[in-house]
Amino acid sequence: PDISNNILSAGHNLIGNIAHFEFSSNTIGDIYGDPYQTTIANSYAFESVIEIEPKVSPLLYFNSTIPFHLIQSTSPAIDFGDCINHDNNSIIEDQRNNIRPSGGNSCDIGSIEMNKKENNNIFFLSQPPKNKILQPGEKHIYNISVFDISDNLKEIKLMSNASWLQLKEIDLSNGKAILEGKVSPENLGFFTVTVQATNDVLTVNQSYNIEVLIFLEDFENEFSKFQEHSNTINSWHIGSGEAKFGKRSAYISNDEGQSSTYDYNQGISTFRTEIDLKYFIDAELSFWWKCKGSHYIEYDIKDYGFVTISDGIGLTKTTSALLHQEEWTKKIIDLSDYFGKNIVLIFTWVNSRHNTEFINKDSGFCIDNILVKGKYESKPFFINQPKTIIGINRPSDSPFFPHIPIVWPLLLYFIIR
Numbered sequence: 001p002d003i004s005n006n007i008l009s010a011g012h013n014l015i016g017n018i019a020h021f022e023f024s025s026n027t028i029g030d031i032y033g034d035p036y037q038t039t040i041a042n043s044y045a046f047e048s049v050i051e052i053e054p055k056v057s058p059l060l061y062f063n064s065t066i067p068f069h070l071i072q073s074t075s076p077a078i079d080f081g082d083c084i085n086h087d088n089n090s091i092i093e094d095q096r097n098n099i100r101p102s103g104g105n106s107c108d109i110g111s112i113e114m115n116k117k118e119n120n121n122i123f124f125l126s127q128p129p130k131n132k133i134l135q136p137g138e139k140h141i142y143n144i145s146v147f148d149i150s151d152n153l154k155e156i157k158l159m160s161n162a163s164w165l166q167l168k169e170i171d172l173s174n175g176k177a178i179l180e181g182k183v184s185p186e187n188l189g190f191f192t193v194t195v196q197a198t199n200d201v202l203t204v205n206q207s208y209n210i211e212v213l214i215f216l217e218d219f220e221n222e223f224s225k226f227q228e229h230s231n232t233i234n235s236w237h238i239g240s241g242e243a244k245f246g247k248r249s250a251y252i253s254n255d256e257g258q259s260s261t262y263d264y265n266q267g268i269s270t271f272r273t274e275i276d277l278k279y280f281i282d283a284e285l286s287f288w289w290k291c292k293g294s295h296y297i298e299y300d301i302k303d304y305g306f307v308t309i310s311d312g313i314g315l316t317k318t319t320s321a322l323l324h325q326e327e328w329t330k331k332i333i334d335l336s337d338y339f340g341k342n343i344v345l346i347f348t349w350v351n352s353r354h355n356t357e358f359i360n361k362d363s364g365f366c367i368d369n370i371l372v373k374g375k376y377e378s379k380p381f382f383i384n385q386p387k388t389i390i391g392i393n394r395p396s397d398s399p400f401f402p403h404i405p406i407v408w409p410l411l412l413y414f415i416i417r
Contacts, residue, residue: 012082014075014109017051029109031076052076056110057147058125068095068112073119074151077109114149120201123147125175128193128208133216133371136185140165140210146175146197155198162191162210185279186376187212214283215275215372219248225273226250226347232267234351234364244288244328244368252305252349252364262303262364264351271347275372278342283335283374285309285345292362293323305365307331308346311338322365335372345370 002015006022012029020036028044033052041047055075059067071077083091083101091107094100100113108114125145134140146156156177158167165181179195194207217225219238228236236250237257243249250271251260277283293303304323310316315337322331335343349365 010086012080012109014052014054014077014080016054029080029082031080031109046076055151057123060123060125062123064096066095069110070112070123070147070149071108071110071114072147072149072151073114075108075114078114079104079106079108081107081109083107118149120199121149122153122197122199122202122204123149124195124197124204124206128195128206130208132208132210134183134210134212135214135216136183136187136212139182140180142179144177144179144195146177148175148197148199150199150201152199153197154200155196157196157198159194159196159205160191162187162193165191165193183212186378188214188280188374188376213371214277214280214374215370217273217370218246219250219368220246224250226271227273228269228271230267230269232265232269232351234262234265234267234349235269236271236347236349242290242363242366242368249366249368250347251366260363260366262351264303266351268351269349271367273345274342275345276342277335277338277372277374278340279377280374281336281339281377283338283372285333285335285370285372286330287370288328288330288368289322289366290325290328290363291323291365292326293364303349303351303364305347305349307333308344308348309333309335309338310344310346311341312344315341328366328368335374339377 002017003021007025009023009025009027009030011027013032015023015032017033017035018039020038023032023034023039026032026039026042026045026047030045031052033048033050035050037049039047054077055072056077057070059069061067062070079101083106085091091100094113095111098113098115101107102113103116123146125147126143128142132140144156146153153172153175156167156170156172158165158179162181164183164187165179168178168180170177179193189212191210191212192207193210194205197204224238230236233254234252237253238248238250239253239257240247241253241257241260242251252262252269253260254263254265255261289305291305293305302321302323304321306321307319308316317333319333347365347367
């Protein structure tokens with residue numbers, strides 16, 4: 001039903017279905033559906049024995065700060081309103097400050113007067129995703145909703161260089177369609193997607209972009225692709241304590257992820273995942289990071305982060321120490337040497353200082369928006385990668401002083417191929 005109780009009418013209402021409720025006060029200009037015949041229509045009211053389709057849009061803004069319903073040219077609300085208000089004054093403008101009535105014998109029901117110049121306008125009610133990023137194996141679904149004022153939608157059409165996308169379940173009478181597709185490794189790249197809606201007079205386009213990457217981790221989902229290992233209270237967590245994009249990132253925390261602060265509890269914490277580059281050439285890793293790790297000049301002791309990339313059989317890259325960067329910074333690492341291989345990507349945090357009574361209120365190592373781009377190669381160069389033990393080597397510029405009681409645990413990672 002379109003009402004939830006008995007109502008008192010002042011006239012000129014459009015109600016699709018009153019169901020089992022009384023509408024005995026119906027009066028001049030009321031239009032309503034009464035499939036259960038619970039009410040008798042009074043003079044100058046119109047009652048339908050079936051539910052009435054109002055032919056109006058959902059409540060939307062349409063370039064206005066106040067939401068309203070647009071009406072279609074076939075709506076029963078057309079010319080069935082009243083141009084006199086309760087104070088017996090003439091109504092000469094609608095909610096959008098457009099003149100009313102607009103060419104008809106009377107005003108339209110509702111706060112909006114349908115301008116005859118708008119008879120053929122088409123509006124996309126659905127909003128496409130912004131900067132959509134996908135990975136091989138993922139499915140993309142976009143539910144399309146179109147509102148055609150002329151109520152004469154002829155076609156919803158897809159125009160795109162993304163051949164893996166298809167329009168399904170097209171319902172022109174209700175302006176609905178589903179855009180759907182699953183990404184394969186060969187679909188890497190940048191795609192422009194355009195949905196086109198057409199009636200007898202007008203064609204309207206809606207466009208958005210999709211980028212398909214080898215790998216993406218933005219930490220916005222509940223489950224992460226990374227695994228954490230730590231021998232200290234300062235460990236990797238995913239949460240809202242820090243974020244470059246969206247609402248979440250990964251960071252070192254000493255309070256189970258509630259904040260990105262750390263204490264001086266000596267140790268190492270690692271964050272790792274595996275990435276398959278068998279079919280991809282010219283691969284490139286990028287990520288955003290920041291770190292306010294402490295640096296004690298008198299002892300040359302640092303708390304810092306670094307990144308390791310390894311194929312497990314001898315090809316390993318390790319960045320220099322990442323520290324003293326209070327603003328989010330983008331780092332790019334070339335992975336072209338790893339074509340045809342599975343790689344292990346490890347983010348490591350090192351606490352060199354040992355003072356468990358002191359908590360650093362600054363942030364430790366924080367990372368966000370980890371991407372791997374590349375090109376698809378249909379004939380990959382396969383390498384037989386045996387079971388391998390990967391040790392984590394610190395950067396060459398990392399400190400180590402025998403006179404300070406530091407005992408680093410041996411971190412072993414087994415990669416099962």
